[in-house]
Amino acid sequence: VNPNFQGTSVAETDLLQLLARHGAEPQALVQILRELQELHGWLPRDVLKRVADALGLTLAQVEGAAGFYRFLHMAPVGTYRVLFSDNVTDRMLGSVALMDDLCRRLGVAPGRLGEDGLVSVDRTSCTGLCDQGPALLVNHHHVVTRLDATRVAQLAGLIRAHVPVSQWPAEWFEVRDNIRRADVLMGEPSAPGAALAAALARGADEMLAEIKRSNLRGRGGAGFATGLKWELCRRSPGVGRVVVCNADEGEPGTFKDRVLLSRRADAVFEGMTLAAHIVGARRGLLYLRGEYRYLLEPLLAVLQRRRDTRLLGPSILGREGFDFDIAIHVGAGAYVCGEESSLIESLEGKRGTPRIRPPFPAEHGYRGLPTIVNNVETFCAVGHIALQGGAWWAGIGTPQSSGTKVHSVSGDCERPGVYEYPFGTRIGRILEDCGARDTQAVQVGGPSGVCLSAFEFGRRIAFEDVPTAGAFMVFDRSRDMFEVARGFAHFFAHESCGFCTPCRVGTALVVKRMDKLAAGHGSRHDIDVLFELDKLMHTATHCGLGATACNPLRDTILKFRPAYERHLKSLYFEPGFDLDAELSVARRMTGRHDAGAYLENPP
Amino acid sequence: VTDTADTTGPSFSLDGEDVAFNPGETVLRAATRAGRYIPHLCWHPDFAAHGSCRLCIVKVNGRAGAACTLRAAPGLDVQSNTEELNAHRKTLLQMLFVEGNHFCPSCEKSGNCLLQATAYEMGMEGPHFEEFYPDRPVDASHPDILLDLNRCILCELCVKASHDIDGKNVFEIGGHGIGTHLLVNSDSGRLADTAMTLTDRAASICPVGVILPKRRGFLIPIGERRFDTASVSEQANRGQS
Numbered sequence: 147v148n149p150n151f152q153g154t155s156v157a158e159t160d161l162l163q164l165l166a167r168h169g170a171e172p173q174a175l176v177q178i179l180r181e182l183q184e185l186h187g188w189l190p191r192d193v194l195k196r197v198a199d200a201l202g203l204t205l206a207q208v209e210g211a212a213g214f215y216r217f218l219h220m221a222p223v224g225t226y227r228v229l230f231s232d233n234v235t236d237r238m239l240g241s242v243a244l245m246d247d248l249c250r251r252l253g254v255a256p257g258r259l260g261e262d263g264l265v266s267v268d269r270t271s272c273t274g275l276c277d278q279g280p281a282l283l284v285n286h287h288h289v290v291t292r293l294d295a296t297r298v299a300q301l302a303g304l305i306r307a308h309v310p311v312s313q314w315p316a317e318w319f320e321v322r323d324n325i326r327r328a329d330v331l332m333g334e335p336s337a338p339g340a341a342l343a344a345a346l347a348r349g350a351d352e353m354l355a356e357i358k359r360s361n362l363r364g365r366g367g368a369g370f371a372t373g374l375k376w377e378l379c380r381r382s383p384g385v386g387r388v389v390v391c392n393a394d395e396g397e398p399g400t401f402k403d404r405v406l407l408s409r410r411a412d413a414v415f416e417g418m419t420l421a422a423h424i425v426g427a428r429r430g431l432l433y434l435r436g437e438y439r440y441l442l443e444p445l446l447a448v449l450q451r452r453r454d455t456r457l458l459g460p461s462i463l464g465r466e467g468f469d470f471d472i473a474i475h476v477g478a479g480a481y482v483c484g485e486e487s488s489l490i491e492s493l494e495g496k497r498g499t500p501r502i503r504p505p506f507p508a509e510h511g512y513r514g515l516p517t518i519v520n521n522v523e524t525f526c527a528v529g530h531i532a533l534q535g536g537a538w539w540a541g542i543g544t545p546q547s548s549g550t551k552v553h554s555v556s557g558d559c560e561r562p563g564v565y566e567y568p569f570g571t572r573i574g575r576i577l578e579d580c581g582a583r584d585t586q587a588v589q590v591g592g593p594s595g596v597c598l599s600a601f602e603f604g605r606r607i608a609f610e611d612v613p614t615a616g617a618f619m620v621f622d623r624s625r626d627m628f629e630v631a632r633g634f635a636h637f638f639a640h641e642s643c644g645f646c647t648p649c650r651v652g653t654a655l656v657v658k659r660m661d662k663l664a665a666g667h668g669s670r671h672d673i674d675v676l677f678e679l680d681k682l683m684h685t686a687t688h689c690g691l692g693a694t695a696c697n698p699l700r701d702t703i704l705k706f707r708p709a710y711e712r713h714l715k716s717l718y719f720e721p722g723f724d725l726d727a728e729l730s731v732a733r734r735m736t737g738r739h740d741a742g743a744y745l746e747n748p749p
Numbered sequence: 750v751t752d753t754a755d756t757t758g759p760s761f762s763l764d765g766e767d768v769a770f771n772p773g774e775t776v777l778r779a780a781t782r783a784g785r786y787i788p789h790l791c792w793h794p795d796f797a798a799h800g801s802c803r804l805c806i807v808k809v810n811g812r813a814g815a816a817c818t819l820r821a822a823p824g825l826d827v828q829s830n831t832e833e834l835n836a837h838r839k840t841l842l843q844m845l846f847v848e849g850n851h852f853c854p855s856c857e858k859s860g861n862c863l864l865q866a867t868a869y870e871m872g873m874e875g876p877h878f879e880e881f882y883p884d885r886p887v888d889a890s891h892p893d894i895l896l897d898l899n900r901c902i903l904c905e906l907c908v909k910a911s912h913d914i915d916g917k918n919v920f921e922i923g924g925h926g927i928g929t930h931l932l933v934n935s936d937s938g939r940l941a942d943t944a945m946t947l948t949d950r951a952a953s954i955c956p957v958g959v960i961l962p963k964r965r966g967f968l969i970p971i972g973e974r975r976f977d978t979a980s981v982s983e984q985a986n987r988g989q990s
Contacts, residue, residue, distance in 0.1 A: 195936065206921035206934030213923040480925075497922070502800050502818045644903075644929030646801050651844035654927040655878055675878075682840050685813045686803045 172201050175495030180478050188219040214497040216479035217286045217436050224266035226305050229283040233272035233398045234633045235556045241280035244298050251302035265305050272398035273437045276556035277324050277563045287439045290318045323405050324563025329550040331526050332566045338412045339457050341529030345420045354424050359536025361548040365523035367615030378508040380425045382516035387427040389418050390519040394435045396481040397592035399617030402552040403522040405564045411448040417525030422470040430472035433489050436479045481641035486519040499645045500689035543569030547608040555580045557620035574603040582620045592617035593634035594694035597701035627706040631698045632660040638695040649692030652683045663713045761825035770821040777805050777816035786985035787829050788838050791904035792817040839871045847878045850899035857966035858958030860974025866981040890941035895961045901931050911951035919943045
């Protein structure tokens with residue numbers, strides 16, 4: 147018997163327990179929905195209603211939030227919910243055929259629930275396991291890495307036999323760190339508390355001055371000066387400030403934060419605590435992407451150990467008045483929440499729609515309080531600056547891009563994994579080190595970044611040359627760059643929040659054009675329309691994510707145009723309407739299969 | 750007169766002409782008060798800016814932004830009525846037309862519709878893109894109000910009106926991406942089971958033909974409707990926003 151489908155009742159005690167743990171406040175909505183779903187599989191309407199009543203929200207508000215997140219379900223899903231990671235790197239490793247195989251073995255269609263309610267199989271955006279794919283996510287919690295035909299066959303057998311996920315072979319869930327090149331951040335960690343003690347010895351003013359001296363810039367991609375952001379927050383009037391760590395690592399091809407959270411969690415939390423010391427915050431939040439749910443328990447254990455050793459909680463390191471603690475918020479599948487104002491909306495339990503800016507979070511952030519939001523890697527860096535000084539950090543890398551950068555290398559190379567280099571490193575150097583051969587292109591910074599072709603491999607990783615949030619996907623000459631761009635187009639359409647016209651409709655129109663080209667019905671006119679859409683989206687979208695949604699398209703059309711033209715039916719106009727396809731039903735019914743039958747005009 | 754800016758106060762330039770503003774105002778609010786037309790759909794003077802339709806896109810020193818959220822500042826050089834921006838506006842309108850099911854000839858709102866009027870204003874002659882033809886419901890459950898979601902452009906004015914003015918929270922936004930849609934707040938999800946009445950502000954705020962009063966569709970004949978007599982920009986110039 148499937149426990150998910152015993153009526154639609156959720157035990158009242160479960161809800162009361164969740165309310166007791168998270169507080170009966172609207173901010174807790176997404177966490178409560180997520181955990182209710184963990185217990186009951188999906189979220190029936192009467193459950194939404196009960197949650198709404200408990201939190202003082204309307205049913206439509208709860209429905210609106212639940213419908214925003216890809217991992218929350220308002221219709222039944224399988225007891226086993228299998229989601230294949232659908233990044234281009236997974237597809238290059240054969241995920242499409244493996245998913246088809248699993249569906250065939252289980253007798254279900256992708257995205258459809260089988261009649262017995264046992265299993266549903268679908269795709270999801272990149273799960274951050276590109277160096278050990280193809281990967282899949284089970285029940286929004288467990289990950290299975292390094293899929294192959296054998297694993298898929300066994301998996302199908304275990305599901306059909308109703309074997310609980312906890313009893314599946316342990317090695318399937320193994321997530322390797324694959325640290326291939328370490329520098330400052332991935333190198334020998336300092337003892338927990340050492341950086342914090344150094345910061346306290348310097349004092350908040352001097353510590354902020356050190357960070358400004360280091361020229362540290364945010365590692366999430368935009369590269370805003372960290373010291374300036376913290377100073378703005380510190381100066382903002384208001385009682386209570388908030389430190390937020392953005393661990394919503396959703397940019398396809400990026401997995402360096404996963405490794406930092408697995409191996410350097412103390413450094414991340416220490417950086418957050420150090421930030422709290424500087425800006426005067428008492429409250430910290432780490433927004434962990436839903437795909438990294440399996441990291442929650444280890445991270446909570448690190449937090450508890452830090453509390454036990456007085457590195458978190460009241461009077462940190464015995465300093466009277468230095469009170470700070472960190473809670474973890476688990477996301478529910480929404481790429482746009484990596485944008486800092488969406489992330490704050492999501493932390494507040496709402497739909498993750500980007501806010502109108504200004505005001506910026508440093509003045510008006512979480513619940514209206516001055517808030518700093520920084521990337522996992524940025525927080526890792528500040529501890530090292532506390533220990534060794536701003537001038538030391540500024541001496542690494544280039545004048546405009548100080549320090550080191552961690553890269554997530556995947557795709558066509560012998561040694562995928564995590565590589566840390568000083569800023570200013572040549573693209574070609576990284577390609578050599580990872581064992582890439584016959585390389586056609588590298589997508590740096592993920593789909594919203596830049597696609598470089600071979601003549602650009604002499605360029606350097608730096609904010610002033612090739613900026614990156616950490617993804618480095620390699621494509622050799624056997625790959626069709628049009629198909630790469632088409633995959634990214636589908637990603638952006640799937641992840642658009644739907645708020646503004648150009649992104650909501652534009653990403654869907656791009657997909658239609660790309661699919662038309664892929665089906666062999668395209669013409670040069672379609673490429674012109676794609677250019678037009680790219681220009682509009684760069685100018686008119688509400689947030690930066692929409693603005694970059696056409697980047698891979700523009701880069702690949704400019705640099706790999708033959709890849710597009712191979713898909714064109716003619717170089718001139720070609721309608722999307724396919725007469726033969728439209729007539730196929732009539733032909734079957736009349737038995738007329740002779741060529742040109744539709745041209746006849748009988749009297 | 751309280752509804753005008755002090756002419757000796759600060760001003761910015763809109764397409765080469767000065768527009769006076771009150772401190773804290775946005776470019777669109779000051780321009781509207783001065784009788785200057787910047788195309789817009791989701792903005793309404795009675796409500797906080799929303800910024801979703803992007804029709805009011807302007808350029809300041811080469812940087813694009815939405816006039817409804819852009820804070821006016823002394824000496825700003827704002828470009829709005831340019832060939833490039835009007836082309837973008839036309840494309841945005843075409844996107845809204847193909848996204849929903851907009852059949853003007855059979856729509857009760859024709860002639861009173863801001864989407865239609867703005868499309869005329871921007872010289873839109875056809876959809877340009879392929880239509881999506883979405884399958885969206887019509888809710889005729891309410892005795893006095895028809896809800897036809899085929900025409901929704903997600904401006905959220907009804908959400909705000911119902912929340913801010915009517916105090917009823919009848920509407921909300923659900924879904925994501927191209928599936929984003931208007932929600933009705935009732936256990937059944939139907940309008941009949943809400944507290945909404947014809948006198949609510951939310952019942953008359955819709956700029957397109959989603960929220961319509963029943964049995965009044967053709968009281969004013971086509972040809973004598975709001976935008977039949979004067980274009981949207983002419984009305985803005987007369988101070989009718």
